Structures are given as C-alpha cells and as structure tokens.
Amino acid sequence: xxxxxxxxxxxxxxxxxxxxxxxxxxxxxxAGTAAVEIILxxxxxxxxxxxxxxxxxxxxxxxxVIADLLYGHGADVTVITPFGxxxxxxxxxxxxxLQFVKITDSFSHTDNYDIIIDALFGIGFGRxxxxxxxxxxxxxxxxxxxxxxVDIPSGVECDxxxxxxxxxxxxxxxxFIAPKPCFYLPDGSDYCGEVTVCDxxxxxxxxxxLSTEKPVFPKRRHxxxxxxxxxxxxxxxxxxxAGAAILSAKAALRSGLGIAKCVICDGIYAPFTSAVxxxxxxxxxxxxxxILNSNEIDIKDLASRCxxxxxxxxxxxxxxxxxxxxxxxxxxxxxxxxxxxxxxALCLDIDILKKSKAEIILTPHSGEMARLCGITARExxxxxxxxxxxxxxxxxxxLILKGADTIVALPSGEIFFNTTGNPGMATGxxxxxxxxxxxxxxxxxxxxADAAKAAVYLHGEAGDKATAQKGERAMLPSDIIEQL
Numbered sequence: 001x002x003x004x005x006x007x008x009x010x011x012x013x014x015x016x017x018x019x020x021x022x023x024x025x026x027x028x029x030x031a032g033t034a035a036v037e038i039i040l041x042x043x044x045x046x047x048x049x050x051x052x053x054x055x056x057x058x059x060x061x062x063x064x065v066i067a068d069l070l071y072g073h074g075a076d077v078t079v080i081t082p083f084g085x086x087x088x089x090x091x092x093x094x095x096x097x098l099q100f101v102k103i104t105d106s107f108s109h110t111d112n113y114d115i116i117i118d119a120l121f122g123i124g125f126g127r128x129x130x131x132x133x134x135x136x137x138x139x140x141x142x143x144x145x146x147x148x149x150v151d152i153p154s155g156v157e158c159d160x161x162x163x164x165x166x167x168x169x170x171x172x173x174x175x176f177i178a179p180k181p182c183f184y185l186p187d188g189s190d191y192c193g194e195v196t197v198c199d200x201x202x203x204x205x206x207x208x209x210l211s212t213e214k215p216v217f218p219k220r221r222h223x224x225x226x227x228x229x230x231x232x233x234x235x236x237x238x239x240x241x242a243g244a245a246i247l248s249a250k251a252a253l254r255s256g257l258g259i260a261k262c263v264i265c266d267g268i269y270a271p272f273t274s275a276v277x278x279x280x281x282x283x284x285x286x287x288x289x290x291i292l293n294s295n296e297i298d299i300k301d302l303a304s305r306c307x308x309x310x311x312x313x314x315x316x317x318x319x320x321x322x323x324x325x326x327x328x329x330x331x332x333x334x335x336x337x338x339x340x341x342x343x344x345a346l347c348l349d350i351d352i353l354k355k356s357k358a359e360i361i362l363t364p365h366s367g368e369m370a371r372l373c374g375i376t377a378r379e380x381x382x383x384x385x386x387x388x389x390x391x392x393x394x395x396x397x398x399l400i401l402k403g404a405d406t407i408v409a410l411p412s413g414e415i416f417f418n419t420t421g422n423p424g425m426a427t428g429x430x431x432x433x434x435x436x437x438x439x440x441x442x443x444x445x446x447x448x449a450d451a452a453k454a455a456v457y458l459h460g461e462a463g464d465k466a467t468a469q470k471g472e473r474a475m476l477p478s479d480i481i482e483q484l
Contacts, residue, residue, distance in 0.1 A: 002207035003417060004178040006123040006158040012177060016202045025090045027200060028058065032065025032094070034198035035150055035174045039070070039115075042172060043146060046074035048114040051145070053080045053107060054095065055120040055154070061091025062150050063119025067101050068094070070117075077101040078113075082136055083120075109142040116145045118168045120154035123180060128164045129155060141169045149173045152180055153191045160383065161185030169193075177202045181209065184405035184417040186381050209385070209415045212408065214461070215454035217256070229258030230443030233306040233334070234279075235297075235324065236313040236432075239290025242268035244314025244340070244432045246275040247477055251436030252310070253278055254484040255458070257443055261306060265292055291316040294323040303332045308442035309358075312342020313432045321345045329356040335442045335451075339363045339435040347371045353395040359448045360397040363435055369401055385415055398448045400438070402431060406456045410449050418453075420460025424472030425480065433477050434459045437484070458484065 004012070016022050022030070039045065052067040054060035064079065064086065071077045079101050086095045118140065129137070137155050140147065147170045152158055155167025161182040170193040173183070182188035183195050221228065232252055237245025245268065249260045253276070260279040264272050265286035273281055284296045292315060303309065311328055315321050322345045328336060329352050336358045338346060343364050346353070350372060353360060362372075366384075370377040373387060380387055384407055392399040392409035399409040404423070408416040437459055441451035462483035466475045 001211040001213075001419070002178050002204055003181060003184070003209040003211060004204055005181055005208040008204065008206060008208055009123060009177055009180075012202050012205045015205055022201060025093060027202065028061045028090050028094060029065055030200040031062045031176050031198070032069060034176070034200050035062065035066050036069040036073070038172075038174045038196050038198060039066075039148060040073065043115060045070055045115065048075055049112060050075045050077045050115045050117065051080055051107065051111065051113040052077060052117040053082065053120050053140070054086060055122070056083050056085070056087045056091075057122065057124065058088050058091050059119050059122030059150060060086040061088065061094050062122075063117060064091065064094040064098060066117055066119065066150065068098055071101050075115075079103045080107045081105050082107055107136065107139060109139045111143070113143065113145040116140060116143060116147045118147060118149040118154050118170065120168070122151040122154075123158040125154060126157045134165055137166050137168055141166070147171050147193075149192070151175050152182055153188075156182050156188040156191055158182050160385075161188030162382070163187040163191065167191045172196070174198060176200050178204050178207075181385070184419070185384060186404070189404060209417055212416050212418045212420075212453045212457040214457055215450070226258040229256055230307040230440070230445065231259040231261055231305060232257055232308050232310060232439045232443040233261050233263065233303050234310045234436075234439065235263040235292070236310065236315060237264045237268050237272065238292065238314055238316035239265055239267045239286060241314030241316065242271045243429060245272055247429050247432040247481065248310060248313045248436035248439075249276045249279045250478075251433040251481050251484065252440040254481050255437045255440035257440040261302070263292070263297065263302060265290065287318070287320060289316070289318060291318050291320055292324060294320040294327070297324055297327070299324070299327040299331045303334055306334060306443070307445065308439050309334050309336040310339065310435055310439035311336065312339040312345075313435050315341045317341060317344060322348060326352060329353070329358060333357040335359045335361070335448055337361045337363060337435055337439045337442065340368070340431060343368045343372065350395070353397060361400065361438060361442070361448050361452050362397055363400045363402060363431065363438065365402045365431065389413055389415055398452045400434070400452050400456060402434070406460070408449075408452045408456060416453055418456040418460055420457055421463050422460075422467050422472060424467040424470075424475045425460070425463040427477065429477035430463070430480065433480050
C-alpha cells in the first residue's frame with residue numbers, strides 16, 4: 001500500500017487536473033460524494049441530526065458537498081462555519097449551492113447532534129492553533145455524537161502526526177487518494193479512529209512510504225528435512241529471564257524454522273527444555289551474576305552449519321554480554337538479529353556495526369532507539385521516521401523500530417509502516433516473539449529486508465487473532481505464538 005505525504009497528494013491532484021481528467025471542482029464533488037457513500041455504509045442518517053463543521057478552505061468545500069448529499073438522504077443537517085464561510089473558489093461554489101440545510105456559525109457540546117462531520121482543516125494544518133480553535137476542538141471532543149473527520153482529523157499535522165495540545169478525536173476518518181503518514185505516527189494515530197481510504201479518481205504519482213504486506217511462502221518440497229528450513233543460533237536468556245529465551249525459541253519454531261540451536265545459561269536449562277523440548281540446547285556455565293560466561297562460548301564453532309543468529313533476548317547486562325556481541329559481529333558473517341539487551345550492549349560501541357561483515361537487523365523500541373542515538377525517547381517518538389531512516393542509512397542495517405505501526409527502515413532509505421497489530425500486544429515478551437519470528441525467516445533464507453517486513457506483519461496479524469479470542473487486556477505473548 002502506498003502512503004503519501006501532503007506534497008505528493010497535492011502534486012497528484014494537480015497532475016490529474018492538468019491531464020484534463022478532472023477539474024478541481026469536480027474533484028471536490030468526487031471527494032464529498034465518496035465520503036457520503038462511506039458514511040451511509042457505516043451509519044444510519046435518515047432522521048438523524050447531523051452537524052457539518054466547515055472550514056474556510058477546500059476541506060470546508062468537501063463538507064458543503066457532504067452536507068447537501070446527507071440532506072438528500074433524509075438527515076436533519078446543520079452546517080456550522082465557526083471561522084466564517086468558505087473563501088476558496090470551489091469551496092465557495094458548493095457552499096453557495098446549499099439551499100435547504102440550516103447554517104450557523106456557533107457550535108456547542110450541548111447541542112443535540114447524533115453525528116458530527118469535521119471538515120475544518122484537512123491535510124494543510126500545521127501550526128499551533130489559537131485558543132479559539134483549541135476550545136472548538138475540545139467542544140467537539142466532549143460531544144456525545146459520533147465524529148467523522150474528512151481527510152484527516154482537524155488539528156493533526158499530516159506528515160509527522162504532530163498534535164498541538166489536542167485535535168478532533170474522530171470515530172471515523174474518511175481520507176482520499178491514499179493513506180497519510182499521520183495515520184501511523186504518534187500522536188496523530190490516536191485521533192483517527194477507523195480509517196477508510198476513498199478512490200476519487202486521482203492516481204498517485206509516487207509514494208512517500210510503503211506498508212508491509214502479508215508474505216507468501218513457497219510450498220514445502222515433499223522431499224525435505226529439518227535442515228531444509230534453516231538453523232538459527234539463538235543466544236538468549238539469563239537467570240531470571242528464562243521466559244525471553246522460551247518465547248523467542250517457540251516463536252522461531254512456530255514460524256517454520258528447521259532447527260533452533262539455543263545457547264542458554266545452565267541455570268535455566270531445566271525450565272527451558274521443559275517449555276521447548278523441540279529446541280537443541282547448548283547449556284553454558286553462567287557467571288556469578290547469572291549471565292552467559294563469554295569464556296565458555298566459541299562463536300565460530302557454535303555458528304558452524306547455522307544460517308542465522310539471534311542475540312540479546314533477556315541476556316542481561318555485563319562485560320560478558322559485550323564480549324559475546326563483539327565476537328558475533330567480528331567472527332561470523334551470518335545474518336544476525338540483535339534485540340533487547342543485545343542492543344543495550346551495542347550502545348557502548350555502536351561503530352562496530354560498520355565493521356561487521358554480517359547483515360544486521362536491529363529491533364529496538366523507542367527507549368532502546370534513544371540510547372542508540374544518544375537522545376530521549378520523547379525525541380524518538382516526535383520524529384520516528386527520520387530517526388529510523390537516518391540510522392539505517394548510516395549504519396547499513398535493517399531497523400525495526402517497534403511500537404504502534406512499527407517502522408521498518410532499510411539501508412536504502414525506504415520506510416515501511418506495519419499496519420497489523422493492536423494495543424493488546426503492549427506487554428512484556430511481545431518483542432521476544434517478534435525477534436524469534438525474524439530470525440526464523442532469516443534462517444529460512446529470507447533477505448534481511450524481507451524477513452523484517454514479513455516478521456512484523458505476521459507478528460501483528462497473529463496478535464490481532466489472539467486479541468479476537470482473548471481481548472486486548474487478557475492476551476499474552478504466548479497467545480501470539482499459538483496463532484502463528
């Protein structure tokens with residue numbers, strides 16, 4: 001799926017008009033008509049009181065078209081122009097055609113509306129709103145009526161998802177041509193509700209970002225064996241963190257891996273083998289602090305006949321962990337996933353990434369990303385795309401920046417948003433599951449880019465299925481594994 005920023009949306013519209021296929025006025029009619037079709041498919045409007053809040057620009061023109069059409073479908077429509085009547089040529093044209101709807105310039109949360117259509121600003125909004133505008137957003141949000149935003153919720157900045165204090169919190173967002181970045185970024189995504197993309201006849205010229213897609217797996221050969229589906233060297237877990245090793249190993253095996261070769265502390269051998277009897281275990285004498293002893297690990301020997309490596313899930317912190325990571329990056333050229341405590345160790349000498357012969361996938365959450373970059377988690381969340389993109393390009397790795405609508409950044413600069421998953425996955429252990437899926441696909445000879453994109457999609461889709469069964473509050477990471 002193509003995701004377009006506001007500049008590409010505008011250029012695509014301009015191109016459609018320049019080709020002679022449409023006029024701008026016709027596009028406005030197409031947008032309003034398409035929006036009404038979606039509204040009618042989701043809501044009953046006949047006899048309902050509907051408020052259409054129209055801004056002074058083209059978004060307000062879309063609102064005028066919507067108001068007129070909803071009136072024709074039996075709605076009791078009031079058009080509200082809190083900032084004055086529309087002023088752009090085409091918006092004014094459709095506003096002036098309104099004959100039967102009520103028109104006012106005031107809105108209150110006490111007004112008795114069943115449905116509120118937000119056509120105030122659209123994708124052009126990008127400034128700190130004044131107090132009058134902020135108060136209007138708050139009035140809309142406090143209203144009990146169902147809220148539908150046209151193109152994007154008013155108050156949300158299109159390209160970075162920034163919200164200046166507050167914005168219209170929509171139950172539904174009806175957008176045109178293509179999805180916008182704000183649907184997948186904090187804080188804007190919290191305001192969009194259920195998003196529907198309408199085709200209004202404009203062909204996008206290009207894309208700004210892409211979404212991940214469901215992977216297609218080749219049919220397994222009849223004449224195959226466990227070695228046909230890869231061997232992952234998985235160095236995970238520590239005393240007190242057996243669960244991280246268990247979850248990552250089970251997820252890897254559930255994702256089609258042939259052999260999970262798991263290097264674990266001897267102190268967690270019993271619970272690990274009990275939970276994952278399918279894994280091949282290499283117990284290693286642990287240190288006094290309960291982490292892997294680097295003197296007991298020969299990476300070259302362990303990695304022989306393996307096809308990918310996972311390092312970091314629950315391994316803890318300490319000099320031994322730093323040494324093991326450096327051995328992996330120095331002594332092997334196998335594609336490697338570095339997660340969790342592996343990322344924390346990497347922060348101490350990040351330039352070793354540039355010296356490694358291996359292709360690397362990093363899987364940080366915002367806090368780990370902040371440590372990698374020497375900034376705060378708040379700064380990461382404020383500009384997720386650029387930070388992920390710049391890091392992947394500079395260090396030549398594939399970066400999975402976890403979170404709602406996880407980002408996959410490639411060394412080429414390409415950005416993919418993952419659109420599967422839900423808030424029920426925001427629980428300890430979900431990242432271990434993702435790491436296991438990722439190394440499994442790497443070991444099965446997916447390229448690092450394809451493994452990362454497929455893993456986040458499958459992880460999210462399995463999470464969605466788990467949520468459907470258990471609910472967002474009750475689901476566990478192990479439920480995600482069972483849905484793989």
